[in-house]
Amino acid sequence: MSGIGTGYDLYPTTFSPDGRIFQVEYAHKAVENSSTAIGLCCKDGVVFGVEKIILSKMLVEGTNRRVFSVGEHIGIATAGLTADGRRIVQNARQEAKNYENFTSDIIPIHVLTERLSIYVQVFTLYNYIRPFGCSLMIGSYDEEKGPSLYCIEPDSVALGFYGCAIGKGKQEAKTEISKLKLSEMTCKDAVKEIAKILIKTVHDETKEKEMELEMSWICKETKGKHKLVPKKLIEEAVEWVKGQENEED
C-alpha cells in the first residue's frame, strides 16, 4: 500500500525530498491514537488528568498508570505508547537523582525538561533504534516561581504551556482549555474543569467503553509534592459534571 512517504519512511536516517523525517511523524501518529491527557497551570499549582479507557472489567482500578512522579516535586503525564513513556520516566528519575547527589539541590523543572528533550532527540538519529512513540507533559510547582508545565513531543521539541492536551482528543480539549481563565483558577477548580473536558468533550460514550479518570497535582496544598488527587475529589468532580449535563438538558 503506497502512502505519502513511500520510499523515504523506512528509517529515521532518511529525509524526504521536502525535508521531513517520516518516522518521527509516524511516531506522532502513535500518540494521536492514544487516549487524551490534559495538563493545566493554575494560580496555585499544576493539575494533570488522563482519560483511561477501561479495556476489561477484570482490570484493577488504578492499574496501568499514565501519571508518574520524578523526585517528589515533578509529575509526568504520558500519552502514546505507555511503555515508551515509562522508559523516559525512568531516565528522568535517574537524571533527577544524579543531579541531587551531585549538587544537593532538587533538579529545576526546566533543566530536567531540557535533558529529557536531548534524550528523546537521540532516538531520532539512528536507523537501529526507533523514536519514542509518546508525548510527555512535565509539571511542577514552586513557591517562588509558581507553576510550570512543559510538553515534550516525539520529535523532542519541548515547549512551555499554561494549558496543554495530548492524545486523541487534543484538538477539542485545547479549544475548551483556551476558554478557561487559568490564572484565576485554583487547583480544586481545575480538577472539576479537567473532569468536564475529559468526560463530556473528549470521551465518546457511544464509540468507546467506559473510562476511568486518573488525576494528579503538584500544588500549594500538597506543599509542592506530586500526589494523586484524592479519590473523593475526583468523585465530587464527576458528580458535578453530571449535574452540569442535567442543567443543560
Place this chain on the structure above:
Amino acid sequence: MFNFEKEFLSDLNKEVKTGTTVMAVTFKGGVIIAADSRTSSGSYAVNRVTDKLTPVHDQIYCLRSGSAADTQIISSYVSYYTNMFSIEEGSKPTVKKAAHMFREFLYQNKQYLHAAIICAGWDPIEGGSVYSLPLGGSIVKQPFATGGSGSTYLYGYCDMNFKENMTEEEAEKFVTYGITEAIARDGGSGGIVRKAIIDKNGVRRKTVYGNKLKKFWEK
C-alpha cells in the same frame, strides 16, 4: 653509603604540598577569606607568593590545602560544573551547591586524593557562607573555618576572638592577625597575607605585604 640524590635532591622529588594557613570567616553581609602565600616542596619554598584564593564562580571562592595538584584539578572541575549549571539553569549557583560538588569529588576519590578545601562565598539565598571539607570528604557548614598546617596554631585564637555578625573591619582584622600569627609559628606557612572580601557587590581583593605584618610577641 653516601647517596647523592637522597642527600641533595630529596626535596625536589617530594610532592609539592601547600603547607598552608587558610581562613574563612562570615561577617555581617558576606565572607572574608584569607591565606598565606607559601608553597613548599619539602623545605624548599617553590613559590613564596602563591595565590591560594581560587575563584570557583563569580562570588564563590575556595581555599586549598594539601596536595597542590589535587586541589587545583578539583577546583577547576567544580568551576567547570558550576559554570555549566549556571548557564543551564539561568541563575548563579549557591555556595551550598558548589560546596556539595566539592564533596562529591573529594569523597568518591578519597583513596587517591590528599586534599582539604574550604568553600566560601556569597549568594542571595543564604548570604555569606563557609563550608569546610576536610580530608575524608565530609562537608560541614560553619560560621568560620581554618585549614592547613598553620591552622593548628589558631584554634585558641579563633575560639577566643570570633564573634557572630562582626563588621567588615572587625572580620578583616580577625583574619589578618590570624594568618600573621600562623605564619610566625608554622614553618609550612609564610610570605604575604592575601585576602578577599566577598559580598553582594562582588569580590574585593587585598594584600598585606611581609613588612606590614603586625609583630606579635617577638624578642
